[in-house]
Amino acid sequence: MSAERFTLQDLADRAEIADLLARYSRAVDRRDFAALPALYAPGAVQDHGEAFCGEAALFIEWLRQTMGTMKTQHLVANMLIAIDGTEAQGEIYTINTHIFPGEPATQMTAGGRYLDHYVKREGRWLFARRRRVIDWSREEPARPSPYTTRSAQGTCGPDDPSFEELPLLAD
Secondary structure: OOHHHOOHHHHHHHHHHHHHHHHHHHHHHOOOOOOOHHHEEEEEEEEOOOOOEEEHHHHHHHHHHHOOOOEEEEEEEEEEEEEEOOEEEEEEEEEEEEEEOOOOOEEEEEEEEEEEEEEEEOOEEEEEEEEEEEEEEEEEEOOOOHHHOOOOOOOOOOOOHHHHHOHHHOO
C-alpha cells in the first residue's frame, strides 16, 4: 500500500502496533512480566526457535526463569506492516543487546527480525504469533564506558528511573 492510500484508520492502527512493539520491549527490558500478558491474544504463540516455542503464557514464565540478572535492551527499527481488517502482519527489524554478568561480563548483540501476526480484539491490537529470526550476532567482553558513570543507571526492575520519572507510561 502506498503512502497516499493510507487512511486515518490505517495510520491509527500502525501507531497502535508500533506502541505494542515498544511496550513489549520495555516490559522485557524492565522485567515487568506482569505487563506482558496484556500484549498477547488468547492462544498466542511465541517462537524463539530451539530456545523456546510455545504459548505466550509459557514464554513469559520462561523469560522470568531464564533472564536472571542479565541486562537487555531491545531496539525496534524498520517496521513493515500490512493490515487487513482485524488482522495484520509485520516484519519488524530489531537489534537486541544482552549483557551477561560475570568476570568478565559478556555482551551479546544480535540483529534480526520478528515475523509477527497481530489480531485486533475489542479495539486493541495484540500479538497472535511472533517468530524471532536472527540475521547476525556478535559476542564480546562487556566493559562499561568511563564516560557514563555519572549518568543515571538503568536497572532491570521497578527501581529503574523510568517508573518514577514517567508514571503516565504505566498501564
